[in-house]
Amino acid sequence: MLAVSLHLPVQILPQPTETTCGPTCLHSLYRYWGMEEPLQNVIGRTRIIERGGTLAVFLACDALARGFKATIYTYNLMVFDPVWFSEKMDIAERLRLQLEAKADPRLQSATEGYLEFLQLGGKLQFTDLSLALVRSLLGRGLPILTGLSSTFLYRTPREYGPHDIPDDIRGTPSGHFVILAGYDLKNQKVLVADPYGPHPYGNSREYWIRLDRVLNSVLLGIVTHDANLLVIYPTKKMRRPRHEYFDRNR
Numbered sequence: 278m279l280a281v282s283l284h285l286p287v288q289i290l291p292q293p294t295e296t297t298c299g300p301t302c303l304h305s306l307y308r309y310w311g312m313e314e315p316l317q318n319v320i321g322r323t324r325i326i327e328r329g330g331t332l333a334v335f336l337a338c339d340a341l342a343r344g345f346k347a348t349i350y351t352y353n354l355m356v357f358d359p360v361w362f363s364e365k366m367d368i369a370e371r372l373r374l375q376l377e378a379k380a381d382p383r384l385q386s387a388t389e390g391y392l393e394f395l396q397l398g399g400k401l402q403f404t405d406l407s408l409a410l411v412r413s414l415l416g417r418g419l420p421i422l423t424g425l426s427s428t429f430l431y432r433t434p435r436e437y438g439p440h441d442i443p444d445d446i447r448g449t450p451s452g453h454f455v456i457l458a459g460y461d462l463k464n465q466k467v468l469v470a471d472p473y474g475p476h477p478y479g480n481s482r483e484y485w486i487r488l489d490r491v492l493n494s495v496l497l498g499i500v501t502h503d504a505n506l507l508v509i510y511p512t513k514k515m516r517r518p519r520h521e522y523f524d525r526n527r
Contacts, residue, residue: 284459287420289482292472296329298454301472302422303336333424333507334390340509341397348400350506362403369395424503425494427453431477452501
């Protein structure tokens, strides 16, 4: 039976630069599962997209290459068509065909990542984003790395230029990576482990925030080719985790 509240022991470092939230979150998950390595190593091998930053699928590929399993729950209709899932099509094939029909550099980059992700054994899920899903994953001891809209999450101005200057006129929405590490059903909140700071919710690396704000931020992440949940977890042959939740629900 899942608990009314839960706080997974996720520890996250501050991101060294404006664009390294993704690998910093991935580094935190590696530590959670007992794999220690310097943050700079993870940052150094993370693929960067044109405007800086990365995509969740690139982080997932890194985890798969290191022996983890990975599942992406996607809400990115810019990359995936719902019918691919409902009719159980060959998604890799559909991605290749789509790439031939659309000349979008960002789509090309994402597609290359997803093709590699599928080849490495990654799993894709297309299901409703809900409290039930978040609670189920966290209740099994699985922290959730999510790509979302920081503009909506923080309620901050859109950003402009290579240095992400706040500009409510010329600016565009920004994406961000955080980890969901707990929930509180009574207050309808989730615990966010955030590598960025200072942010509007204080100086702590963790803060509790309304669930609906987070879920909306995830869906609006589609603007920056985010809009996903990434779960990574060890295989049975890997080192055992440092906590009880995953063992109990495996």
